[in-house]
Amino acid sequence: MLTDEILIEKAKKLVEAGTGWGDSSDWTNKDFVELSQKIEDRTGVMVSHVTLKRIWGKVKYDSLPNVHTLDTIVKFTGYENWRDFKLKNGNGKTNGDTVAETAKVDEKKQDTPPVKEKKYFSKKILFAAGIIVLPCLLFFFPREAKNVVATDYSFSSKTIVSQGLPNTVVFDVNATKSPFDSVSIQQSWDRSLRVNVSKNERQHTAIYYYPDYFQAKLIVGNKVVKEHDLLIKTDGWLSLVEQSPVPLYFSKEDAISNGKMGLSADLIQSKNINMQPTPPHVMYANVKDFGDIYSDDFVFETSLKNDFNEGAAVCQDTRVFLLCQGTAIWIPLSAKGCVSDLDIFFTKYQTSGKQEDLSAFGVDFSKFVKLRIECKKGKAVIMVNDKQVYAINDQIVKSKIIGIMYRFQGTGSVDYVKLSNEKVNYDEEF
Secondary structure, X not given: OOOHHHHHHHHXXXXXXXXXXXXXXXXXXXXXXXXXXXXXXXXXXXXXXHHHHHHOOOOOOOOOOOHHHHHHHHHHOOOOOHHHHHHHOOOOOOHHHHHHHHHHHHHHHHHOOOOHHHHHHXXXXXXXXXXXXXXXXXXXXXXXXXXXOHHHOEEEEEEOOOOOOOEEEEEEEEOOOOOOOEEEEEOOOOHHHEEEEEOOOOEXXXXXXXXXXXXXXXXXXXXXXXXXXXXXXXXXXXXXXXXOOOOEEEOHHHHEEOOEEEOOHHHHHHOOOOOOOOOOEEEEEEEOOOOOOEOOEEEEEEEEEEOOOOHHHOOOOEEEEEEEOOEEEEEEEEEHHHHHHOXXXXXXXXXXXXXXXXXXXXEOOOOOEEEEEEEEOOEEEEEEOOEEEEEEOOOOOOOEEEEEEEEEEOOEEEEEEEEEOOOOEEEEOO
């Protein structure tokens, strides 16, 4: 019989697996706001992001969630309600239920003679179920890493090519002192990119399909014993359409012409990518060492346009990213009627259109939109079409800028990009 606390932990793991966002220990306030919306979209019931943060232990709260909240959480994972979840996961019978179930079993015992073949078949089912369930339990309840000392392990990596995507990374590992037969290597914060390898294995390779600044991890049991930074660079501007597991890459000649960078809807569809009913996401990225420029002291300017607004792409969701070591900055833009779904992240500061009015980031994408970010002495000003629309006065941390990225729902174009401070002057007019 599993306790409610253990069952809640299992339900949380199912939610985490369903989102594909990786370990919840890395989730931010924005993730819980988005999860709240996803739960409401799927179940029709609203569970606030604050309640979700309490359940996930981000906010101190000593009581168990109420049954209504638990009903909604497990409905999101495919169960009828909390009682159904408990019954199917090793618990859930009240005293009355137990008596009723026992009576039914006793009645069946009296009416049905025992059959050896059925018993044998039942044992086979139980054995098969054990084979399936045991790995799941090991996933949901990670092995406790007792007496694991980080200095007993080593973990490093190198890329096969210095820049360009895809890129294979070779991990060198020494984990022979692990108390377990296997250890885990995780490519980044995303738990879905975790693989188990033998503790005696000295090398492991993995392919990175997207550029960014990653933190690779070596995990023994449930403990991260080693992690290191890993920069996956592009060879200049990279253009792609996101898809799993391998994105669709385009050449520079496909994307850059007539002084602009962009992929037309016709070109995307010519590669057998449908624009409807679910529009793709197009990404343009330039990840490299830009020099001595940091997130607390820079000026960034660009002009961009979302080029697709048909069907499900009516919101024209667009984000501009500045990738930094260990963090990021992103500024959202969208059609004016969709600003409730926007969110801003600035190294540590974050806010959401669910929490405050971000209507100034709703724009008319029938023409190019100018965006300017100016950050000095840890304070930032954001301007859209030469008008100040937002200011950030705290929670800005200093981190080296290592990439510029655009992400368009449907597709979009970029006219120019400028990134500068007193030491760096990156200017790209395509």
